[in-house]
Amino acid sequence: MTGRKSTIYDIAEKSKTSASTVAAVLNGTWEKRRVSARTAKLVQKTATELSYRTNLQASGLRTSKSGMVGMVLPLHDNRYFSSLAQHFENESRIRNLCPVVVSTLRDPEVEMNTVQTLIAHNIDHLFIAGATAPDQVGQLCSSAGVAHINVDLPGTQCRSVISDNYWGASQLSHYLVGRVAKPNRDACFIGGIASDFNTSERVRAFKDIVTKDDKDIHTCGYDAEQSEIAIRARVELKGRLPEILFVNSTIAFEGVFRFLKTQPDVDVNKSAIGCYDSDPFLSHLHFPVAMVRQDAEKMIKRAYELMDAKEHTKPGIDFIQPILEFGAP
């Protein structure tokens, strides 16, 4: 049952050949190494008989490869990141690579250690998604000669593929504005962290298109409670619901929604509400919500194209348009 794992030496012995011949047959270089087809067949057969499996650590040690490709993420249990992970898996499988996904809990130290470990295992390349310190991580990869690409957050040292937050937020803003004919309408932005790159891009668009007033921007974090508090305070202050409401994530939306449920439906229906993030149940509420969904699939495909074309070394940013889940603005 738990019989010792067999090696190329076992196969060599059983098939009366040498280890180098066996290795050549099993890794496909046998024609190059002029092993006869007859011998190759024999070796193959013996290998299956002994249920041989290449020891990838030994192989990797010799070749400085591993056949594994990695992706680091902040979190697994998040729609967007898990979607990135899923598409990373799909694309990796197409390329016959073994994808491993690791989350680092938004902790820069965990991030660095994890990447060190992956590098120490000689991963063939790394996708760095949502790292808190993309450039540090990138530095680590560079100095180890590991190909890498930033996803979702831009780095300055290497190629990055990120969601076009400015564009998405502009589209959403235009749409919301279009739904409110009035001049002098009241508008606000809820959720996210001002210093966060993605949030700041969305805020920039919102300011360019909807309102320049900083008092209308409530970047109170990603958390539902804070968002609920923020919208409530705002409405109490103004004495009415904003006519345009831009919510920065589904989590924040949860809080906002808890508040909106306390308001009369007729009032809520007068507001144009948008959410930068998507959730299937949001399209089923008793009022419409315009949503923007980040195109994880396209981002990963793009990143892989760059990797395949070995263009990952050229710094630069590729923007991927998110998907608008509402009528054109």
Place this chain on the structure above:
Amino acid sequence: MTGRKSTIYDIAEKSKTSASTVAAVLNGTWEKRRVSARTAKLVQKTATELSYRTNLQASGLRTSKSGMVGMVLPLHDNRYFSSLAQHFENESRIRNLCPVVVSTLRDPEVEMNTVQTLIAHNIDHLFIAGATAPDQVGQLCSSAGVAHINVDLPGTQCRSVISDNYWGASQLSHYLVGRVAKPNRDACFIGGIASDFNTSERVRAFKDIVTKDDKDIHTCGYDAEQSEIAIRARVELKGRLPEILFVNSTIAFEGVFRFLKTQPDVDVNKSAIGCYDSDPFLSHLHFPVAMVRQDAEKMIKRAYELMDAKEHTKPGIDFIQPILEFGAP
């Protein structure tokens, strides 16, 4: 920048010691190997100077370990599985292991290949979550001597930690029944796949507690469209909404919800509705939904306890109670 990675030999040379001494210092066995503290300090210093990183492939080759622990999942982009992944990460980090998560797309072949690859990299142990063929995968691990535990789906060969679907579905059923005083009430179960272990357990509970009639069980798959069709057909047939509605997943619920929106609110509010799965937005609909959430955290903690205690070899099933997101039945 991309200077060759340094090895213990480089450190040995620079610090005028030997490779074995360096190795001992760097892997913490130096006291056992009677290296003086002075030498140890020196080696440490040189190691940082050369920004040394252990080559884990070489180390693993020698020791038949890797420091990596794995989890295979059907999908990343799913609330339940990504939650399992997240807790797996957390628990692994606590134990100072490097967790890697891989999805296998519910494809038995991908499943086997992936596990083979992980084994070939000498992962220290494997959590098998939601595998289509847990026993085959387990067999593979056994024959390679890799510790493994099934999560979410039971295997016959090794220890399994699964959600107590029968209990959860019983509780939910009792609750729903309690909300409908009438005798002879109409009830149905929507969603899931009859042959699926988890679904069948839930159906078993539903049958024991609510209705024995097979015609009331619509295991029409996990897909939203099919569920929508199923509930619509059912209601058309019976001429009214069921008084008890047990939906087997949030995805299925999406379809059911699309249909419910076409019905008068008063009617919908007369039904007792439950969903075996949880989503934050489901608690915000215009009618109440009782939810059951699988306790991913407890499952993973349990699985890790078994692993730590080396009890993973004893076959047997540990049932973990899911969390009831409704008042006690």
Place this chain on the structure above:
DNA sequence: ACCTGCTGCACCATCGATTGTGCATATCAT
């Protein structure tokens, strides 16, 4: 002076696959 027992370390085989090189035997041309 001599044996014992410890300290502190270095030597070297080993894990399993890869790959440059070398060396027989076979094939062919002249």
Place this chain on the structure above:
DNA sequence: ATGATATGCACAATCGATGGTGCAGCAGGT
């Protein structure tokens, strides 16, 4: 028959870390 080229394979070094073993040097006891 002979040198030239091709064919088919085996040998052995190598990747980097590990750990069993051995061996100086020194303290302490008699």
